[in-house]
Amino acid sequence: xxxxLFDPAHGSDRxxxxxxxxxxxxxxxxxxxxxxxxxxxxxxxPVDAQPLDLAGHTGIVSYDPTELVITARAGTPLRExxxxxxxxxxxxxxxxxxxxxxxxxxxxxxxxxxxxxxxWAGSVRDFVLGTRMISGxxxxxxxxxxxxxxxxxxxxxxLLAGSLxxxxxxxxxxxxxxxxxxxxxxxxxxxxLQMALDKLGEWGQQPIPLTAASHDGSTLYLRLEGNEGxxxxxxxxxxxxxxxxxxxxxxxxxxxxxxDDPRPxxxxxxxxxxxxxxxxxxxxIDWGGAQRWLKSSADADSIRxxxxxxxxxxxxxxxxxxxSPFQPLAAPILRFHQTLKRNLDPQGIFNPGRQYADx
Amino acid sequence: MNILYDERVDGALHSVxxxxxxxxxxxxxxxLDILHAAEDLKPYECDGLSAYRTTPMLVVLPRHLEExxxxxxLCHERKVPVVARGAGTGLSGGALPLEKGVLxxxxxxxxxxxxxxxxRFARVQPxxxxxxxxxxxxxxxxxxxxxxxxxxxxxxxxxxAENAGGVHCLKYGLTxxxxxxxxxxxxxxxxxxxxxxxxxxxxxxxxxxxxxxxxMLGIITEVTVKLLPKPQVAKVLLAAFDSVEKAGRAVGDxxxxxxxxxxxxxxxxxxxxxxxxxxxxxxxxxxxxILLCELDGVEADVHDDCERVxxxxxxxxxxxxxxxxxxxxRVRFWAGRKNAFPAVGRLSPDYYCMDGTIPRRELPxxxxxxxxxxxxxxxxxxxVFHAGDGNMxxxxxxxANTPGELERAEAFGGKILELCVKVGGxxxxxxxxxxxxxxxxxxxxxxxxxxxxHAVKAAFDPLGLLNPGKNIPTLHRCAEFGAMHVHHxxxxxxxxxxx
Ligand SMILES: Cc1cc2nc3c(=O)[nH]c(=O)nc-3n(C[C@@H](O)[C@H](O)[C@H](O)COP(=O)(O)OP(=O)(O)OC[C@H]3O[C@@H](n4cnc5c(N)ncnc54)[C@H](O)[C@@H]3O)c2cc1C
Ligand SMILES: Cc1cc2nc3c(=O)[nH]c(=O)nc-3n(C[C@H](O)[C@H](O)[C@H](O)COP(=O)(O)OP(=O)(O)OC[C@H]3O[C@@H](n4cnc5c(N)ncnc54)[C@H](O)[C@@H]3O)c2cc1C
Numbered sequence: 001x002x003x004x005l006f007d008p009a010h011g012s013d014r015x016x017x018x019x020x021x022x023x024x025x026x027x028x029x030x031x032x033x034x035x036x037x038x039x040x041x042x043x044x045x046p047v048d049a050q051p052l053d054l055a056g057h058t059g060i061v062s063y064d065p066t067e068l069v070i071t072a073r074a075g076t077p078l079r080e081x082x083x084x085x086x087x088x089x090x091x092x093x094x095x096x097x098x099x100x101x102x103x104x105x106x107x108x109x110x111x112x113x114x115x116x117x118x119x120w121a122g123s124v125r126d127f128v129l130g131t132r133m134i135s136g137x138x139x140x141x142x143x144x145x146x147x148x149x150x151x152x153x154x155x156x157x158x159l160l161a162g163s164l165x166x167x168x169x170x171x172x173x174x175x176x177x178x179x180x181x182x183x184x185x186x187x188x189x190x191x192x193l194q195m196a197l198d199k200l201g202e203w204g205q206q207p208i209p210l211t212a213a214s215h216d217g218s219t220l221y222l223r224l225e226g227n228e229g230x231x232x233x234x235x236x237x238x239x240x241x242x243x244x245x246x247x248x249x250x251x252x253x254x255x256x257x258x259x260d261d262p263r264p265x266x267x268x269x270x271x272x273x274x275x276x277x278x279x280x281x282x283x284x285i286d287w288g289g290a291q292r293w294l295k296s297s298a299d300a301d302s303i304r305x306x307x308x309x310x311x312x313x314x315x316x317x318x319x320x321x322x323x324s325p326f327q328p329l330a331a332p333i334l335r336f337h338q339t340l341k342r343n344l345d346p347q348g349i350f351n352p353g354r355q356y357a358d359x
Numbered sequence: 360m361n362i363l364y365d366e367r368v369d370g371a372l373h374s375v376x377x378x379x380x381x382x383x384x385x386x387x388x389x390x391l392d393i394l395h396a397a398e399d400l401k402p403y404e405c406d407g408l409s410a411y412r413t414t415p416m417l418v419v420l421p422r423h424l425e426e427x428x429x430x431x432x433l434c435h436e437r438k439v440p441v442v443a444r445g446a447g448t449g450l451s452g453g454a455l456p457l458e459k460g461v462l463x464x465x466x467x468x469x470x471x472x473x474x475x476x477x478x479r480f481a482r483v484q485p486x487x488x489x490x491x492x493x494x495x496x497x498x499x500x501x502x503x504x505x506x507x508x509x510x511x512x513x514x515x516x517x518x519x520a521e522n523a524g525g526v527h528c529l530k531y532g533l534t535x536x537x538x539x540x541x542x543x544x545x546x547x548x549x550x551x552x553x554x555x556x557x558x559x560x561x562x563x564x565x566x567x568x569x570x571x572x573x574x575m576l577g578i579i580t581e582v583t584v585k586l587l588p589k590p591q592v593a594k595v596l597l598a599a600f601d602s603v604e605k606a607g608r609a610v611g612d613x614x615x616x617x618x619x620x621x622x623x624x625x626x627x628x629x630x631x632x633x634x635x636x637x638x639x640x641x642x643x644x645x646x647x648x649i650l651l652c653e654l655d656g657v658e659a660d661v662h663d664d665c666e667r668v669x670x671x672x673x674x675x676x677x678x679x680x681x682x683x684x685x686x687x688x689r690v691r692f693w694a695g696r697k698n699a700f701p702a703v704g705r706l707s708p709d710y711y712c713m714d715g716t717i718p719r720r721e722l723p724x725x726x727x728x729x730x731x732x733x734x735x736x737x738x739x740x741x742x743v744f745h746a747g748d749g750n751m752x753x754x755x756x757x758x759a760n761t762p763g764e765l766e767r768a769e770a771f772g773g774k775i776l777e778l779c780v781k782v783g784g785x786x787x788x789x790x791x792x793x794x795x796x797x798x799x800x801x802x803x804x805x806x807x808x809x810x811x812x813h814a815v816k817a818a819f820d821p822l823g824l825l826n827p828g829k830n831i832p833t834l835h836r837c838a839e840f841g842a843m844h845v846h847h848x849x850x851x852x853x854x855x856x857x858x
Contacts, residue, residue: 340563
C-alpha cells in the first residue's frame with residue numbers, strides 16, 4: 001500500500017500507569033470513574049469517584065485494510081480512527097455517534113451506541129473482535145484478537161460493549177471494518193408514519209440496499225448504499241425527492257431541530273414495525289422504526305410501560321430527569337448482573353452505580 | 360494427556376447413587392423419557408468427535424419446558440452435572456457426556472413457533488435444525504444466513520451454544536450476529552430472557568456472552584433469529600492456482616478492492632482431489648489450490664463485481680478462472696466444498712478436523728509450517744479454508760487402528776493450534792473448545808485470563824454443574840499441560856501448586 005494510513009509512532013502507551021492506578025484503587029477500595037473523552041457523561045447515572053483518564057493512552061496500533069481490522073488504544077480519538085479508515089477507503093459500518101470532537105475508541109465501545117445503519121449493518125458489539133482490559137482483579141488481560149472468527153473462551157469483548165465501564169477498563173480494542181460503499185443516494189418522501197412502517201415491512205423482505213430509514217411524523221427519509229447499479233435501480237423504484245446526505249450525520253449526532261425541544265429526551269428501542277406510539281410529545285423515528293426518539297414530559301413510568309408493552313425498553317438521555325435512566329431489569333437478570341459485577345469487580349471500583357444503582 | 364474427564368486435574372465431581380437418582384427422577388417426572396440401559400446409552404457416548412467416548416449416567420429426552428426445569432432442579436439439589444446436547448454434530452466434544460452426569464438432550468424441542476415475514480424473524484425451539492429454518496422461511500423469500508456445513512443436521516440450540524459459522528459468514532456474520540433473543544433456564548431452572556424483540560436490551564449484553572458459551576452458563580430453550588431476504592442472484596467463480604501463496608494473495612487483493620464476497624473458500628490439492636473423486640464437481644485436479652468466490656446481491660452489482668474479481672484473479676496469477684454457467688453448476692461447485700470433510704474421510708479410515716484461525720496474511724507461512732509438521736509426524740493433511748475470514752480446517756488423516764496414530768494426530772493437531780496462536784490467531788474459529796482443545800486453551804490464555812473466565816462461569820453456575828470440564832481448563836490442568844512443555848526451563852504457571 002503506497003499511502004500512509006496511520007503513524008504507528010503517534011500516541012503513547014500508558015497501560016502500565018493505568019494498571020498501577022487500578023491496582024492501587026483495588027488495594028484502597030477507592031472507586032474510579034473511567035473517562036474517555038467525557039463526551040457522554042450525560043449518558044447514564046452520575047458517578048462520584050476519582051476520575052481515571054484514558055485520554056492520554058492513545059494511538060492506532062495496527063491497521064491493515066486487506067485484513068479488514070483496525071486496532072487502537074482506548075484513548076484514541078474516534079476522529080483519528082475514522083481518518084485512518086477514510087484513507088484506507090473503509091469505515092466502521094455501525095456508524096457510531098461522536099457527540100463532539102473528544103469521543104474516544106474506548107468510550108465508543110463502552111457506550112455501545114450505533115448510528116442509522118445499525119439495523120442493516122450491525123452494532124458496535126457486532127464489530128468488536130478483541131479487547132485488552134484491566135480487570136477488577138488488578139490484571140491486564142487480552143480477549144479475542146484480530147481475527148474474524150474466534151470462539152475460544154467466553155466472549156468478553158462483546159460483553160464489554162455497552163457495559164459503560166462497569167466491568168473493567170478497556171485499554172485497547174480491535175474492530176472489523178468494511179469497505180465504504182461505492183454509491184449512496186438519500187431520498188425523502190412525504191408520507192404518514194403508519195404507511196411508512198408498512199412500506200418498510202414490505203421493502204425489508206426484498207433485496208433493496210437500504211442502509212437507513214427515518215421518519216419525523218410527516219416525512220420518510222431513506223438512504224440506499226451499495227454498488228452503482230443496485231442503488232440507482234432502487235432509487236428509481238422507490239422514488240422521492242433528493243435528500244442531502246448530511247441529514248444522517250445530523251440525525252446520528254442529534255443535531256436536528258427535533259433535539260432542541262426543551263422536554264426530556266427518551267430513546268425507545270422497540271420492534272421495528274411497532275405501530276405509532278401514542279404518548280404526549282414529539283417523536284423522531286430512526287433504525288427503520290426500531291429506535292424511536294421521544295421528546296416528552298410524560299412521566300417515566302408511563303414511557304417505560306409503553307415501551308415494555310411493545311416488547312421494548314426506554315432510556316432517558318437527558319441527565320437528572322430520573323434516577324435510573326435505563327429500563328429496570330427483570331429480577332433474575334438483575335441478580336445475574338449483580339453476581340457478574342461482584343465476580344469481575346469484587347471491590348466495586350469501576351463506575352459504581354453508573355448503569356444501575358445496585359449493580 | 361488424555362482428554363476424557365480427569366477428576367484429578369479437572370475437579371472432583373459429586374457421586375450419587377444411580378439407581379436411587381433414577382428412581383427419584385422417574386417418580387417426579389413419570390412422563391419423561393429416560394434412557395438408562397447400556398444399549399440405549401451407547402448412541403449418546405459421543406458427539407461428532409467420535410474418537411472420544413464416555414457413557415453417561417443417564418440420558419433424558421424432555422419434550423416440555425417444565426420437564427427440563429424439574430431435571431435441572433433435581434440435578435442442582437443432588438449436585439449432579441448436566442451436559443446439554445442438541446443434535447450431537449459438534450466437532451470438539453462439547454456434548455461429550457460424563458459418567459457421573461445427566462445428558463440433557465434438547466433435540467425433541469423441534470417446533471418452529473413463529474415465522475414473521477414482515478418483522479423478518481423466526482422464533483423456534485432449540486432442537487430445530489438449522490436448515491429447517493431457512494426452508495420454513497423460503498416461501499416468504501427469506502432465509503437464515505449462518506450455514507454450517509452440518510446444517511441439515513445440527514440444531515439451532517447447538518449453533519447458539521457454539522456460535523456456529525458457515526461459508527457465508529464473512530459477509531453475513533456468525534450466529535451471534537443473527538440471533539435477536541434467547542430464552543434460557545439457569546442452572547437452577549429459573550427462566551430468563553436474553554436480548555429482546557427489539558435490536559437491543561438494557562444492561563450488559565448477556566446474549567453476546569451466552570452465545571458460544573458451550574452449554575456452560577445455562578440451557579437454551581427458545582431462539583429468535585433474524586431472517587434476511589434471499590439475494591436476487593448468486594454467482595460463483597472458480598479460480599485455479601499453481602501455488603497456495605498466489606491463491607492467498609488473491610484473497611487479499613479481492614478484499615483490498617472493496618469487495619466482500621458472500622463466500623470465499625480455498626482448498627488445497629489433496630482436498631480438491633478428494634472432493635472431485637467424491638462429488639465430481641468439475642474441479643481442476645492438477646491445481647495446487649482453488650478459490651471459490653461467491654458474489655451475491657442485486658443482479659447489476661453482482662455482474663460488476665464478477666468482472667472485477669475475474670480481473671483480480673487473473674492478475675494474481677490464476678491459471679484458470681471459471682464462472683459457474685448456471686445454477687446447477689454453482690450448486691455443484693459448492694457441493695464439492697460442502698462435502699470436503701466426508702470426501703477426505705474416504706481417503707483414510709479416520710481424519711481429525713482442526714479449526715484454527717489466523718490473520719490472512721500469515722496463510723503462506725502457516726501452510727508451509729503445516730506441510731513441515733506433516734512430514735515430521737508422517738501424517739497426510741488436506742486443507743480446507745474459509746479464506747475470507749482466516750478460518751482454517753486442516754484435516755489430518757490417520758488410522759486409529761494403527762497403534763500410536765491417534766496420539767500422533769492429536770499431537771500434530773495441537774502443534775497446528777499453537778502455531779495459530781503464535782501468529783496472532785485462535786485455536787478455534789467455529790467448532791468450539793469443548794473437550795478437544797481444552798489443553799490448547801492454556802496456550803491461548805494465561806492464568807489471569809483463565810481466572811476471569813472462571814469468575815464469569817461462577818456468576819452463573821457457582822457449583823460448576825453445567826458441562827464441567829469443557830471450554831475453560833482449570834489452572835491445575837494448565838499447570839500439568841505446561842509442565843509437559845517446559846520452555847527454557849521455565850514453567851508457565853510457576854505460582855501454582857504441582858500435582
Ligand atoms: C448532544 C449529546 C448527545 C449524546 N448522546 C449520546 C447518546 O445518544 N448515547 C451515548 O451513549 N452518549 C451520548 N452522549 C454522550 C457520550 O457521553 C458517548 O457515549 C461517547 O461516544 C463516549 O465517548 P467518550 O470517549 O467521550 O466517552 P465518555 O463519555 O468518556 O465515556 C462513556 C462511558 O464509557 C465509559 N468509558 C469510557 N472509556 C472507557 C474505557 N476505556 N474503558 C471502560 N469504560 C470506558 C465511561 O466511564 C462512561 O461510562 C451524548 C453527548 C452529547 C453532547
Ligand atoms: C460434517 C460436519 C460439518 C460441520 N461444519 C461446521 C461449520 O461449517 N461451521 C460450524 O460452525 N460448525 C460446523 N460443524 C460443527 C457442528 O455442527 C456445530 O458446532 C453445531 O453448532 C453443533 O450443533 P448440535 O446441535 O449438533 O450441537 P451438539 O453437538 O449437540 O452440542 C454442541 C454444544 O452445544 C451445547 N448445547 C447444545 N444444545 C444446547 C442447548 N439447548 N442449551 C445449551 N447448550 C446446548 C452442548 O452442550 C455442546 O457444548 C460441523 C460438524 C460436522 C459433523
